[in-house]
Amino acid sequence: MNNISTYPIISAEGINFAFGQGELRKQILFDIEFEIQPGEVVLLMGPSGSGKTTLLTLIAGLRTLQEGRLNVLGHSLSGASQAELLVLRRKIGFIFQAHNLLPYLTALQNVQVMFDLHPEVTPVEGRDRASRLLQQVGLGERLHYHISRLSGGQRQRVAVARALVGNPQIVLADEPTAALDGASGREVVNLLQALAREQNRPILMVTHDARVVDIADRILHMQDGRLTNNSRDSSPLTSLAMNSETST
Amino acid sequence: MSQRIPLAWLQLRHEKMKLFAAVSGVMVSVVLMWMQLGLLQALFASAVEFHGSVNGELIVIHGQYEYLLRNQPFSSRLLHRVLGSPHVQEIYSIYAAPVEWKNPWNGERRTIQCYGIDTDKPAINLPMLDSQLAVLRQTDAFLYDRKARPGFGPVLEESAKGTLIEPEINRRKMTLKGLTEIGASFGVDGNIIVSHANFLRLVSDRASGEIDFGVIKLRPGADVVEMQSQVQAILGKEVNVLTRDELCERELLYWRRATPIGIVFSTGTFVGFFIGFIVVYQILYTDVTTHLPHFATMKAMGFSNGYLFRMVLSQSLQLAMLGFVPGSIIAGILYAGLRSATLLPLRLELSRGIFLLAATILMCVISGTLAIRKLRTADPADVF
Ligand SMILES: Nc1ncnc2c1ncn2[C@@H]1O[C@H](COP(=O)(O)OP(=O)(O)OP(=O)(O)O)[C@@H](O)[C@H]1O
Ligand SMILES: [Mg+2]
Numbered sequence: 347m348n349n350i351s352t353y354p355i356i357s358a359e360g361i362n363f364a365f366g367q368g369e370l371r372k373q374i375l376f377d378i379e380f381e382i383q384p385g386e387v388v389l390l391m392g393p394s395g396s397g398k399t400t401l402l403t404l405i406a407g408l409r410t411l412q413e414g415r416l417n418v419l420g421h422s423l424s425g426a427s428q429a430e431l432l433v434l435r436r437k438i439g440f441i442f443q444a445h446n447l448l449p450y451l452t453a454l455q456n457v458q459v460m461f462d463l464h465p466e467v468t469p470v471e472g473r474d475r476a477s478r479l480l481q482q483v484g485l486g487e488r489l490h491y492h493i494s495r496l497s498g499g500q501r502q503r504v505a506v507a508r509a510l511v512g513n514p515q516i517v518l519a520d521e522p523t524a525a526l527d528g529a530s531g532r533e534v535v536n537l538l539q540a541l542a543r544e545q546n547r548p549i550l551m552v553t554h555d556a557r558v559v560d561i562a563d564r565i566l567h568m569q570d571g572r573l574t575n576n577s578r579d580s581s582p583l584t585s586l587a588m589n590s591e592t593s594t
Numbered sequence: 595m596s597q598r599i600p601l602a603w604l605q606l607r608h609e610k611m612k613l614f615a616a617v618s619g620v621m622v623s624v625v626l627m628w629m630q631l632g633l634l635q636a637l638f639a640s641a642v643e644f645h646g647s648v649n650g651e652l653i654v655i656h657g658q659y660e661y662l663l664r665n666q667p668f669s670s671r672l673l674h675r676v677l678g679s680p681h682v683q684e685i686y687s688i689y690a691a692p693v694e695w696k697n698p699w700n701g702e703r704r705t706i707q708c709y710g711i712d713t714d715k716p717a718i719n720l721p722m723l724d725s726q727l728a729v730l731r732q733t734d735a736f737l738y739d740r741k742a743r744p745g746f747g748p749v750l751e752e753s754a755k756g757t758l759i760e761p762e763i764n765r766r767k768m769t770l771k772g773l774t775e776i777g778a779s780f781g782v783d784g785n786i787i788v789s790h791a792n793f794l795r796l797v798s799d800r801a802s803g804e805i806d807f808g809v810i811k812l813r814p815g816a817d818v819v820e821m822q823s824q825v826q827a828i829l830g831k832e833v834n835v836l837t838r839d840e841l842c843e844r845e846l847l848y849w850r851r852a853t854p855i856g857i858v859f860s861t862g863t864f865v866g867f868f869i870g871f872i873v874v875y876q877i878l879y880t881d882v883t884t885h886l887p888h889f890a891t892m893k894a895m896g897f898s899n900g901y902l903f904r905m906v907l908s909q910s911l912q913l914a915m916l917g918f919v920p921g922s923i924i925a926g927i928l929y930a931g932l933r934s935a936t937l938l939p940l941r942l943e944l945s946r947g948i949f950l951l952a953a954t955i956l957m958c959v960i961s962g963t964l965a966i967r968k969l970r971t972a973d974p975a976d977v978f
Contacts, residue, residue, distance in 0.1 A: 399978045402978055403975050403978055406894065408894055408974050408975040408977075408978075409975050432896055432898055433896075435894065435895060435896035436895075436896035438896075440894060440895055440977075442891070442977055442978060443978070446887070446888070446891040446977060448601075448605075448888050448891075449608070449888075450604050450605050450607075450608035451599065451601075451604060455599050455604070458599055459599045459601060460895070461598070462598060462599070462601070462897070462901065463895070463896050463897065469598050520978040
């Protein structure tokens with residue numbers, strides 16, 4: 347295994363974050379502290395507006411950290427340069443609420459294009475890997491479909507393939523099932539979980555969807571910008587988490 | 595298919611109407627630029643058609659020569675002074691003067707430019723001239739410029755039928771003996787060529803030996819610039835000794851100053867450039883705007899600004915090429931049409947093509963660079 351797995355994938359301590367300046371300043375995150383271990387599937391749940399997405403953008407280096415310590419995949423995010431953040435983001439697999447696929451590309455091209463971030467992968471190999479992954483998410487028959495000709499669930503499955511194709515060291519997902527009906531949402535989450543498990547990739551997923559909690563090793567609850575259960579023991583799925591911990 | 599994804603192109607062609615509009619814009623701009631520059635160049639080229647055909651390295655003109663139609667003759671005896679130089683192979687004399695042509699079909703009088711050449715050693719290279727020197731020696735014989743403007747009568751049609759054409763020129767009945775080609779230009783609607791003797795018959799106030807152009811042909815290997823100053827020194831201040839290019843340049847200088855056509859066509863060229871620039875900018879700008887969420891997504895996933903900039907820039911280059919090729923073909927067709935309608939020497943010149951290609955690329959790259967600024971507003975933090 348690579349060295350990343352020997353210490354926490356993500357460790358956060360004392361994170362405070364606010365939008366706006368002066369009078370308009372509004373603090374969103376308060377004293378956030380948590381860790382994610384290699385291979386863990388963690389759900390981040392909580393009411394709307396509680397700050398889940400904001401926390402996710404901080405982890406992904408999409409917003410500048412204001413206060414606290416945040417270490418992601420071995421990168422310390424306080425005072426990180428744009429170039430370093432870019433390097434970090436290339437190690438992350440992203441899944442968005444809306445699929446955010448490029449509408450002018452086919453399913454295969456949408457996945458394949460990720461290899462422009464990995465010039466060490468030859469185009470031929472990239473294409474092979476992309477089509478294999480699409481087969482695994484059940485789209486082997488639709489490689490050359492444009493995005494507009496795929497259903498919502500199929501699109502999100504392409505997004506799963508796109509997120510995983512570059513062998514990311516963590517997958518960040520923000521409500522990937524929100525736009526889908528129950529069955530296809532379930533399917534997407536199952537696929538994501540299966541593929542991530544297979545490669546021992548950790549997942550941090552924001553969700554409102556109570557039906558998918560069973561995939562989690564652990565659940566973080568957020569309320570008004572604070573994590574309310576900050577320990578493994580408060581998780582309803584402690585036993586699962588313990589299992590996965592002993593296996594690593 | 596094992597290439598990297600041609601992302602820029604796939605995005606560009608995604609919306610066919612927009613692509614079509616952008617390419618049309620570039621095309622119109624390219625056609626406009628071709629036309630404006632072509633006409634400018636052709637108009638100027640037509641003004642020095644005669645000067646450029648002179649067969650010699652050095653040309654002697656009167657010191658007061660302003661342009662073709664405002665000139666003073668000088669004595670050809672001056673020229674003989676340079677014959678002693680070992681580098682001079684031959685000297686020639688050319689008479690030139692506007693004469694009055696009376697249209698034999700309707701009696702209208704018009705001015706036509708008349709050149710008197712030495713039929714033993716013609717000093718100019720004109721189409722079909724050499725084979726007609728013998729007939730030119732006949733009394734009152736002349737050659738007619740087949741690229742003259744209409745207005746002198748149906749000369750070409752009638753002569754093709756074999757009709758004897760005997761117009762009154764300067765009130766003297768002359769006989770058409772053949773055709774040559776010089777072309778009309780500013781202030782000159784057409785040309786005729788005659789022998790020295792016939793010129794003196796036509797232009798009765800011109801004394802023999804009072805010539806308009808002296809042409810000096812140098813021996814091979816002679817240093818033209820050095821000979822120019824030598825000859826100038828020998829001939830003195832009354833005349834100017836110019837190289838052929840200098841003579842053309844001097845003639846053009848006059849027309850550049852005397853007419854606004856340089857400004858008019860340069861402005862036209864710039865307008866063409868500007869139209870293309872605006873269209874491409876508009877299209878790329880709206881394209882970047884509509885794709886902003888996609889660019890933001892790509893930024894979030896780790897694509898660098900440079901990658902996305904290059905993407906938009908390659909789109910602008912693609913538009914440049916897509917517009918340039920058909921635009922140049924259309925220009926070629928229009929050139930051919932105008933060539934036969936106006937008799938202007940319009941040609942798709944390689945050098946102009948290279949210049950216009952560079953201008954088109956520049957136009958698209960500037961547009962692309964401006965459109966790229968919009969890319970900065972793609973905030974990857976907005977994608978979740
Ligand atoms: N760009 C922004 N500027 C100012 N305030 C913002 C911005 N983005 C989010 N907020 C505010 O921050 C708070 C937390 O937003 P966030 O998107 O993190 O919530 P969330 O937990 O993801 O909610 P939801 O479940 O509805 O997605 C909200 O009150 C929101 O209004
Ligand atoms: Mg959210």
